[in-house]
Amino acid sequence: MATIKQRFSGVWAWLDERLDLAVLREIAEKKEVPVHRHTVWYYLGGMTLFLYVIQIATGILLLFYYRPSAEDAYESVQFLMAEVHFGWLFRSIHAWSANLMIFTAFLHLFSVLLLRAYRKPREITWISGVLLLGLAMAFGFTGYLLPWNELAYFATRVGTQIMEAVPLIGPYMATVLRGGDDVSGATLTRFYAIHVAVLPMLTTFLLGLHLFLVQKLGMSIPPDVEREGGAKGKMNFFPNFLLRDLVGWLTALAILAALAAYFPAHLGAKADPFAPAPAGIRPEWYFMFMFQTLKYLPAHILWFEGEAVGILGFMLAALILLIVPFLERRSGRGEPSRLFSWIVIGVIVYIVVLTYLGYAAEPMA
Amino acid sequence: MERDAVSERAAGPRQSRRGFVNWLLGTSVGGLLLAVLYPVTRYLIPPETAESTAATVTLSIRPEDVAPNSAQIFRFGNQPGILVRTPAGELRAFSASCTHLSCIVQYRDDLGRLWCACHNGHFDLNGRVVQGPPPSPLETFVVNVRGDQIVVSRDA
Numbered sequence: 390m391a392t393i394k395q396r397f398s399g400v401w402a403w404l405d406e407r408l409d410l411a412v413l414r415e416i417a418e419k420k421e422v423p424v425h426r427h428t429v430w431y432y433l434g435g436m437t438l439f440l441y442v443i444q445i446a447t448g449i450l451l452l453f454y455y456r457p458s459a460e461d462a463y464e465s466v467q468f469l470m471a472e473v474h475f476g477w478l479f480r481s482i483h484a485w486s487a488n489l490m491i492f493t494a495f496l497h498l499f500s501v502l503l504l505r506a507y508r509k510p511r512e513i514t515w516i517s518g519v520l521l522l523g524l525a526m527a528f529g530f531t532g533y534l535l536p537w538n539e540l541a542y543f544a545t546r547v548g549t550q551i552m553e554a555v556p557l558i559g560p561y562m563a564t565v566l567r568g569g570d571d572v573s574g575a576t577l578t579r580f581y582a583i584h585v586a587v588l589p590m591l592t593t594f595l596l597g598l599h600l601f602l603v604q605k606l607g608m609s610i611p612p613d614v615e616r617e618g619g620a621k622g623k624m625n626f627f628p629n630f631l632l633r634d635l636v637g638w639l640t641a642l643a644i645l646a647a648l649a650a651y652f653p654a655h656l657g658a659k660a661d662p663f664a665p666a667p668a669g670i671r672p673e674w675y676f677m678f679m680f681q682t683l684k685y686l687p688a689h690i691l692w693f694e695g696e697a698v699g700i701l702g703f704m705l706a707a708l709i710l711l712i713v714p715f716l717e718r719r720s721g722r723g724e725p726s727r728l729f730s731w732i733v734i735g736v737i738v739y740i741v742v743l744t745y746l747g748y749a750a751e752p753m754a
Numbered sequence: 755m756e757r758d759a760v761s762e763r764a765a766g767p768r769q770s771r772r773g774f775v776n777w778l779l780g781t782s783v784g785g786l787l788l789a790v791l792y793p794v795t796r797y798l799i800p801p802e803t804a805e806s807t808a809a810t811v812t813l814s815i816r817p818e819d820v821a822p823n824s825a826q827i828f829r830f831g832n833q834p835g836i837l838v839r840t841p842a843g844e845l846r847a848f849s850a851s852c853t854h855l856s857c858i859v860q861y862r863d864d865l866g867r868l869w870c871a872c873h874n875g876h877f878d879l880n881g882r883v884v885q886g887p888p889p890s891p892l893e894t895f896v897v898n899v900r901g902d903q904i905v906v907s908r909d910a
Contacts, residue, residue: 543857547872550855568800571832571856575800663827663834665850665860668871684873688889 416604417627423610423620427504431608431630432637433497439638440490441596443645444528447483448585455535457581459574462537463659470656481649487529489641491675494522502713502733505720506609512714514602517595519711524592529673531584537577542660543670545580546572551683554696555704573662612720671747678743679703681750810907813837817845817899825861825868828906834858835895835906840879841866847906848881849893859892868892 404410422431454473456465469476498518501507507515534545549572552563568575610620624630658667672680682703686695709716719726813828815837820826825838827850834850838861848868850858857872867884868877875886882891898905 543872546857547855565799662858663829664858665827666852666857666871670857670872684887688887694889 418625420604420607420626421623422608422626422630423614424622424624425610425614425620427611427614428624430500430504432634433493433500434603435634436637436641437490437493437497438596438600439634439641440486440493441592443486443642444483444490445589447479447486450479451483452585457535457578459537459577459660462535462577463656466536466656470653477653478646478649481653482645484654485645485648485652487532488674489645491522491525491529494525495675498522499733499737503730504609504611505717505726506611507714508609508612508717508721509714511602511606511609514599514606515714516711517599517602519707521592521595521599523707524588524595526675528584528588528592529675531580531588533673534572534577534580535584536656537660538657539660539664539667540657540670542572542662543666544672545576546666547670548672548676549576551696551700554694554700556697556701559697571662612723612725615723674744674747677747678740681743681747810905811835813904813906815904816902817904818902820845823863823866827858830895830906836861836868837897837904837906838868838879845897845899845904846879847895847897848877849895852888853883853890853892854886854888 401410422428451469454465454469454476456462466480469480471477501515501518530545530548534541549563549567552566553559555562564570566576566579567573568579614620671677679699683696683699686699688695690698714721717726717729719729811828811830815826815828820837820839822839822843823841825836828835828837828847830849835847836850836859837845837847839845848859852859852870852872852875854870854873854875857870859868859870859875859877861867862869865876866879868879868881869875870877870886870888873887875888876884877888877892878884880891881894883889894909895906896909898907
């Protein structure tokens with residue numbers, strides 16, 4: 390035991406001499422997490438990060454068998470699910486982890502909103518976080534099509550068609566994204582390139598920035614805790630908080646394995662561009678509230694198409710979300726901002742209700 | 755360094771020479787960016803595929819294969835069409851792409867209508883919207899039966 394430690398300290402000394410590792414140790418020792426009644430929400434970012442790491446690992450494994458073409462994609466996924474050892478497991482974990490990651494990212498977003506962690510000096514952390522959520526949803530949208538099954542094919546047809554409703558640039562954007570006027574094999578290769586290369590690259594950059602800023606600025610203490618006299622105490626990040634993180638991650642891994650085993654990802658029928666759309670075409674659940682909103686809009690609002698109004702509304706909402714730190718400045722000055730809390734809660738209720746309606750109020754005939 | 759700056763400022767022609775060099779560098783960088791971005795942008799825009807200009811298509815379906823009150827999907831160039839035989843026995847053809855969000859419609863023999871499953875849009879057998887979100891009627895094609903061949907053509 391002692392020899393291992395000696396050998397390790399020898400390696401450490403060798404590296405330290407060249408790389409000045411003492412800085413790392415200093416960072417690890419200095420990083421602290423405030424302890425108060427809202428501390429539990431600090432775990433959501435780390436949880437999202439863990440699920441993203443799972444996505445990278447399982448995604449790389451899926452690449453070994455996946456073939457990105459309209460002729461081969463469905464069959465390669467079928468082969469992966471039926472023949473490849475544990476292929477079903479890795480694909481199911483990839484699918485479940487994607488959903489859980491977006492779920493925890495949404496929780497993270499709303500907890501940061503309600504705890505006002507976006508206020509000065511963390512505006513850039515907030516903006517990078519909102520952009521990361523956008524990237525996560527883009528990952529979801531592009532990944533959904535890759536198995537080239539019927540549901541995904543028509544959901545993508547509808548999704549890209551909705552994009553065409555954006556005035557002026559919409560049809561142009563949709564054509565570039567689809568690689569043509571319709572969802573086809575060209576769309577599949579484009580989505581593949583975006584899913585496995587473009588989005589990971591952008592995410593690496595933004596995630597690096599996000600984590601660097603979290604490290605640099607430390608954890609935000611919610612204003613109401615500060616008003617009550619500050620945090621009760623502090624916890625060392627290393628190892629105390631990290632070990633708690635680990636407990637959460639191991640639990641998440643166990644849940645993922647159970648979900649993958651009991652509810653494996655479906656494949657369904659192969660996409661056929663010349664077959665009628667089946668009933669029950671729906672997007673992934675995190676797009677459902679937007680999709681359902683568009684359904685309730687009339688075909689025409691004033692002289693605009695209803696869809697165009699809806700999609701512009703959501704683009705405006707995304708922009709407002711992005712610049713929240715510059716709109717809600719009361720909490721930055723240490724003043725309470727009740728109204729803002731109610732707006733956030735209203736948004737959460739809206740998303741939950743519309744998502745529920747999307748599944749419950751599906752027209753049957 | 756500072757002395758350089760001072761002497762630059764003192765000497766007028768030198769100043770303009772530096773300005774010229776800066777302009778040259780600036781435009782070169784700009785030109786380089788354009789030379790990279792233009793091909794990349796054009797590369798990402800898909801090439802125009804020759805759109806099916808065929809105004810007429812002869813189907814591989816024979817008239818007697820389509821029973822009354824049923825329908826079949828066919829290819830009109832690279833677009834899907836739907837051939838319906840009405841309960842009265844008449845053949846009609848439409849574009850099968852729903853005018854709402856371009857899902858592919860199907861024939862509902864229980865309703866005698868064309869139906870889009872994506873958002874519950876209903877069309878009658880003239881292609882007109884009866885119910886649901888579609889903003890405009892389905893494109894109607896002209897159907898001609900020549901012997902045992904069905905010829906579908908665009909209304910031109």
